Amino acid sequence: MGNYRMGTPKKTASKKTTEKKAVSAKPGKSEKIHLLTQMIRIRQMEEKTYEMYTKEKIRGFLHLYDGEEAVAVGIIENLDKEDGIVSTYREHGHALIAGMSMNSIMAELYGKAEGCSGGRGGSMHLYDKKTNFFGGSAIVANGLPMAVGLAMAYKMQNRNSISCCFFGDGAVDEGEFHESMNLASLWNLPVLFVCENNFYSMGMPFELAQAETDLVKKANAYKIEGAAVDGMDVMAVYDASVKAINYIREQKKPWFLECQTYRFRAHSMFDPERYREKDEVKEWKKRDPITTFTSRLQEEGLLDEDELNEIKKRVAEEVEESVEFSEKGTDEPIENLTRFVYSDEPKTLNKSK
C-alpha cells in the first residue's frame, strides 16, 4: 500500500527530461484519500512502536511523530523519487512517506539485520539509499548543512533534483541552521528548508529560545523566500509545498517553509512533560490532522464510513505485518561488528559533462 511518493513522477515525463513539470496544485479524490491514508499509516505505526517500546522490544531513545503527520505527508508527497530527504531523530514518518517499507523501519527499530540500516542505526538513524532518504540524525541541526551539500551535488551534476530538509524549531538555535541558510542562498542551491515548529525543543518553549520568533523573517534575512503554514492541515501544507517546490525547481533557489504543528506525545519515552499544561495538549488535539481531515473528506462526500474503516483495517494489517517481520528478524552475526567502519569499495569515476 502507498509505498510511493505521489508527486511528479506519475504526472510528468521520465526523469531523463531536464525540465520537470510543475507539481499539481489540485489533488482529486483519490489523491486526498491517499494523503489521509499516509497520515494514518504514520499514526498507527508510531502507536505500535510506542507499544513495542513499553514491551522492551525496541530500546534506546524513541521520539514519536504523533500530531505532526500532516507535515511529512503534505510535503514529501510532492517530491520526486529522486529528490533527497533529510530528517531528524523524529523521522519514522518521513521515512515511511519517502517510500521505505514499514517492515524495514520497524526491523531497524528492533535492531535487526533486516532493518533499513541493518540494525546499526536504530530509531534515530533510519536511512535508505533506494528512496533517497538521507537519514535521520540524532544531533540537533546537523542534517541542515548535509542537505545543502546534497543540493550542491544535484546542481554541480545538473541532476535537477532538490533536497528537502526537515528540522525542529530547536535546530534554529544552532549555528548550523544559520550557516546553511546563508550558503544555500548565496550559492543558489535547490533546498527546501522545512522547520517543523512544534513550539518546544524538549522542555524549552520556542518563545524562550528565539529572540525573533517570526522564522520567515530569519529566512528573508538570508534572502530566502518563505512562508509559514498551518502544519495541522494537510491540504495547507500540501498547497504550500507545491508552491515551494515549483519555486525551487524554476528559480533554482532555496525556499523556507515553517509548519506550525504540535507533538501529541512526550519528547521521548523519558520525558515527564512538566513543562506544558494538559489543557494545552488537549486544545491542540482538537486540531488533530487526521481527524480534522477525515471530517473534511466526509463533509465533501469523498469518504464514507466503510471506506475509512477499510483504510484503517488495511493499515492495521500492514502494521501487524511489520511487527511479525521484525519479530522474525535475525541478529547480524557478531563477526560483522567491524564491517563498514571504512569503505573498501573501488573508486568510481565522475565523467565530466
Added chain:
Amino acid sequence: MAELQFREAIRDAIDEEMALDDGVFVMGEEVAEYNGAYKATEGLLDKYGFRRMIDTPISELGFAGIGVGAAMNGLRPVIEFMTFNFAVLAADQIINHASKVRYMLGGQVQVPIVFRGPNGSAGQLGATHSVAYDSMYAHFPGLKVIQPSEPDDAKGLLKSAIRDNNPVIFMESEQMYGLKGEVSEEEDYLIPIGKAKIKREGSDVTVVTHGKMYHVSKQAAAQLEKEGVEVELIDLRTIKPLDIGTVIESVKKTNRCVVVDEAHPFGGVAAEVGYLIHRDAFDYLDAPVARVTLPDVNAPFAKNLFDIWLPDAKNVIDAVNTVTYRK
C-alpha cells in the same frame, strides 16, 4: 556519611559552591526549569532563581563560549552539556579558547570554568550518542579532565573543579546518575584534582580504570578473588593531570597491569598509562601491560553487537589471565 545518588552528590557540590560564591552559576540546556535532563540540578532553580540558573536554547557553541567570556571576566560558570556527545558542537570554544587563552595572553587571564555532563555510551543509543571523549580533551594542554566513578568522588572532585582557576572537563555517565554510595558529610569536602585512589588492595595484578569502567573492573575483581587472584584496583578519578605515581607504586608491587578504558584504543588513556608504566617501571614488569578498550569501531545499535562492543567483566578477566599467564 550519607547515602546519596550520584546525581545528588553532583547537585550538592554545585549547591554548596553556589551558596559560597555568588559568581558561580549554572548554564545549559534544560538545567533550570526542567531540573536537568538527568535531574542533576534538581531544586537549584528554586533556591537560586533565574539569575544563576540559566536555561539556554540548543546553542552549545554559543553558551560554551559565553561561559568562557564570563569566566575571563570574573564569574565561575558551571556549563552543563546534556552529554559530551553534544559538546563536539562547542569544541571550538573549549579547545581554541578555554584551553589556550591564558597561555596565549601570557598569563594575564584565567578561565575558571567547569564543563560537565555525561560521557561515553549509555545503552543502545547509536554511534553519535556513545563516544567517550575523555582522552580527547586530555590531549589538550590547559584542560583538566575528571571522570569519577562513585558519588563520594563526584562530590569532592566537583567542588574542587568549581574552585579551580582552570577550565575543567568533568565527566559523568547517564547510567551512573542513579548509583548510590556513601558520601562524606564533612563540611567543605574537597578531593584534590589529580589524585588516584586505590579502591581495592591486592598483590597479584594492578587494574587501572576510571568512570563507568571502574564498576566493570570491580565486578571482575570480585570474580577473580574467587579464583584466588588478588587485584589491586586503582580508580584514576582524574585523567589529567594523571596520577601515574600511584599506578607505578602499585605495579612495582604486583608486576602486572591491565588498563580498562571505555574509549577507542588509538591514543587513549590506556595507551598513555601503558607508555608511562613502560617508561617508569619497565624492569618491574613480568608481562606486557594489557589494555581493555572499545574496538576501533563506532557504536552499533543492535543489542548483540553493542554487547560485544562494550568492554565487560569477562574482557577484564581475560586480560588479567593473559598478564598472569593463567590461561
